[in-house]
Amino acid sequence: xxxxxxxxxxxxxxxxxxxxxxxxxxxxxxxxxxxxxxxxxxxxxxxxxxxxxxxxxxxxxxxxxxxxxxxxxxxxxxxxxxxxxxxxxxxxxxxxxxxxxxxxxxxxxxxxxxxxxxxxxxxxxxxxxxxxxxxxxxxxxxxxxxxxxxxxxxxxxxxxxxxxxxxxxxxxxxxxxxxxxxxxxxxxxxxxxxxxxxxxxxxxxxxxxxxxxxxxxxxxxxxxxxxxxxxxxxxxxxxxxxxxxxxxxxxxxxxxxxxxxxxxxxxxxxxxxxxxxxxxxxxxxxxxxxxxxxxxxxxxxxxxxxxxxxxxxxxxxxxxxxxxxxxxxxxxxxxxxxxxxxxxxxxxxxxxxxxxxxxxxxxxxxxxxxxxxxxxxxxxxx
Numbered sequence: 001x002x003x004x005x006x007x008x009x010x011x012x013x014x015x016x017x018x019x020x021x022x023x024x025x026x027x028x029x030x031x032x033x034x035x036x037x038x039x040x041x042x043x044x045x046x047x048x049x050x051x052x053x054x055x056x057x058x059x060x061x062x063x064x065x066x067x068x069x070x071x072x073x074x075x076x077x078x079x080x081x082x083x084x085x086x087x088x089x090x091x092x093x094x095x096x097x098x099x100x101x102x103x104x105x106x107x108x109x110x111x112x113x114x115x116x117x118x119x120x121x122x123x124x125x126x127x128x129x130x131x132x133x134x135x136x137x138x139x140x141x142x143x144x145x146x147x148x149x150x151x152x153x154x155x156x157x158x159x160x161x162x163x164x165x166x167x168x169x170x171x172x173x174x175x176x177x178x179x180x181x182x183x184x185x186x187x188x189x190x191x192x193x194x195x196x197x198x199x200x201x202x203x204x205x206x207x208x209x210x211x212x213x214x215x216x217x218x219x220x221x222x223x224x225x226x227x228x229x230x231x232x233x234x235x236x237x238x239x240x241x242x243x244x245x246x247x248x249x250x251x252x253x254x255x256x257x258x259x260x261x262x263x264x265x266x267x268x269x270x271x272x273x274x275x276x277x278x279x280x281x282x283x284x285x286x287x288x289x290x291x292x293x294x295x296x297x298x299x300x301x302x303x304x305x306x307x308x309x310x311x312x313x314x315x316x317x318x319x320x321x322x323x324x325x326x327x328x329x330x331x332x333x334x335x336x337x338x339x340x341x342x343x344x345x346x347x348x349x350x351x352x353x354x355x356x357x358x359x360x361x362x363x364x365x366x367x368x369x370x371x372x373x374x375x376x377x378x379x380x381x382x
Contacts, residue, residue, distance in 0.1 A: 005340025018106040029076035042082035049348040053363045055306055055328045056224040056251050058143045058175055062086035062348045063363055067310050067331035068147035072123045074132045081142040084344040091147030092180045095165045097125030098152055107277050113338040118279030120185045121149045126166040133173040143175035156188050160204040167205055171212045177223055182230035182257040184280045195240050202248050224251040231256035231289045242300040252306030255293045258282045283334035287312025291325050298326025298368050314339055316350020317373045326368040
């Protein structure tokens with residue numbers, strides 16, 4: 001599958017505008033979801049690999065998830081699971097529908113396997129998204145994460161109301177929620193990471209979570225809450241967010257969102273030359289910084305906050321790097337685009353091999369272990 005994508009599909013797809021390809025691919029995956037044999041076909045083409053792990057009271061078939069931004073409106077959720085993902089993060093979803101920023105707004109950087117986007121939270125809005133989501137109690141093994149953001153038209157001082165509306169509207173459908181205050185493509189949004197602005201948002205969501213539990217007839221407990229942070233925050237600023245999350249008893253942090261910086265993908269001192277496009281950068285150039293942030297969160301919280309690691313994961317080694325630094329789960333986006341869907345099975349198989357090599361009985365033992373990636377893992381014993 002990897003060779004077919006690299007030699008045939010990728011050259012064809014990369015001839016076209018990135019957003020056009022994105023849209024057409026999603027429509028095809030949505031068709032597979034709705035067709036009578038689509039899910040069986042997808043599972044046959046992409047046989048899954050199990051690596052069960054429990055995080056925040058949820059069971060994940062494997063620790064690799066789809067990052068937010070790929071399926072903003074949740075139109076292909078069952079297909080992502082059929083492809084082998086252990087969970088899917090859809091969104092970002094805002095209270096009000098919005099078209100996003102003017103096109104073009106999505107760009108590939110093939111030389112560094114990076115993506116630059118300035119999409120601007122384009123989505124159909126929380127009310128319309130609700131009709132796309134599988135019903136509560138769906139027969140699904142893979143948890144659904146919902147990324148929620150602030151509507152562009154909502155004033156910053158009323159951001160907590162905006163977040164709470166979307167959260168409460170989609171509460172029954174989501175298994176966990178990610179509070180996105182770090183996208184660089186909505187004016188002023190990143191200022192919501194400051195403690196004075198973030199505290200009322202998180203406090204309101206924690207209270208809304210408790211209220212929904214008391215109102216629920218399904219018997220569900222509170223939904224895990226995560227904050228998605230920027231890689232561009234300074235050490236003290238990240239520590240401030242970590243401390244606030246622990247104070248309000250949130251479950252964890254997604255580290256990290258895209259960066260407005262243009263770091264070197266090879267971690268060297270020579271600056272890379274990118275296209276003259278503004279927006280958030282994802283992919284291999286973000287790998288080092290996102291791992292640093294994961295390690296900082298783990299250290300500051302003494303491992304008490306769950307971390308979902310995302311940024312520059314393009315194979316088993318980079319995924320293991322995130323886990324060894326302290327991430328309990330990982331996500332991919334750019335890696336899927338540049339390496340193809342075969343990367344899913346490759347990463348999960350690779351993580352299994354690393355667990356065997358280091359004699360870990362579960363993925364949980366590997367989290368924060370700082371064990372190095374082994375190029376030639378120990379073979380299975382007969």
